[in-house]
Amino acid sequence: MRRLAGVSLCALTVTVCAVPGSVSEGEWERAKVAPAARGDDCVHGRAGAAGGAAAVGGRGASAGVARSAQARDRADLGHDQATAMLADLRRTLLDRFGTSDEARLDPARPDPARPDPARRAAGGLTVPVRFHVVHSGSSGRLSTAAVRRQIATLNAAYGGRLGGDDTRVRFRLDSLDRTDNPTWFHNPQRNEGPMKRRLRKGGRGTLNLYTAAVGSDVLGFSTFPQWYRRDPRLDGVIVDFRSLPYGSYAPFNHGFTAVHEIGHWLGLMHTFEGGCVSPGDGVTDTPYEQEPAQGCPQGRDSCPQRGRDPIHNFMDYAHDACMRGFTAGQGRRIRAAWAAYRSTRSGRHRVDLGTGAPGAARSVGAAR
Secondary structure, X not given: OOOOOOOOOOOOEEEEEEOOOOOOHHHHHHHHHOOOOOHHHOOOOOEXXXXXXXXXXXXXOOOOOOOXXXXXXXXXXXXXXXXXXXXXXXXXXXXXXXXXXXXXXXXXXXXXXXXXXXXXXXXXXXEEEXXXXXXXXXXXXXXXXXXXXXXXXXHHHHOOOOOOOOOOEEEEEEEEEEEEOHHXXXXXXXXXXXXXXXXXXXXXXXXXXXXXXXOOOXXXXXXXXXXXXXXXXXXXXXXXXXXXXXXXXXXXXXOHHHHHHHXXXXXXXXXXXXXXXXXXXXXXXXXXXXXXXXXXXXXXXXXXXXXXXXXXXXXXXXXXXXXXXXXXXXXXXXXXXXXXXXXXXXXXXXXXXXXXXXXXXXXXXXXX
């Protein structure tokens, strides 16, 4: 797909609206069966053809654009950096809790003294989301309904309702703003610093999610929790606005690019990290994988270690229709990384691991 041309500078305008509460399961179910995008959810008010993809001015409206699997994001770390980040997580957990054993730290682990449903509820995280729609005039100016569908998709994916394990992570849309800035919109990678420094809200536990025209080579990109200390102002996730549910970036238009990138923000690496070389992504129940999945290569087994390639995992690069869920180990990794890096409390043995009253999920990371 070709890039938009004719980028020009303009005055920065911001529209802010508060969006209390989270998207219900019912809304997710309705969104799943909707036959097509409505006019007010499309960038130019036009619904696409088959499949309900939204038409996008300047980039073409075809829903059948072939994309390389290597275009999911730019979060390829390399063996040394991935190993160093895993070591940093272990050191941080050991310093704060006296152990680096993620299973022992996990508030959702089985406990004979407490029924499993109560234990799972007590170990939940509710992540507040500050959603920033960056657009250029009408291009990329997403509707509130489109944003809510993305939040519903996040909750379905992380809640295990699409086929994987429940990570016990939920997302709550706290605010939505729209910023008309063609320079940021057309090149968010080059303008990441100025854009985030102007728009970012909240602390280490607040997810700032941005949409823009990321480009022809990547679908989105994210920071890792280990990087927050280095520059808190750059923390967050950026995805292409056409990758949201019913967007025009087929076969990557089910909203799973945001699911994937937020996985990085929560501490997950690619399932193919390091190929067949240990430690891989550092999660014990994701089989080793030599290279990213392209399309949906059923039954692929690219490494000598036990287990077929996890092509249905959200942290791979398969087409959205091929993706289904996370593993239990990835859920533990998310909760451990949260305790280590994103919990709003500090100090050894003082981080709240969510072991409060049964039935109440913990709300964390409110704006400050």
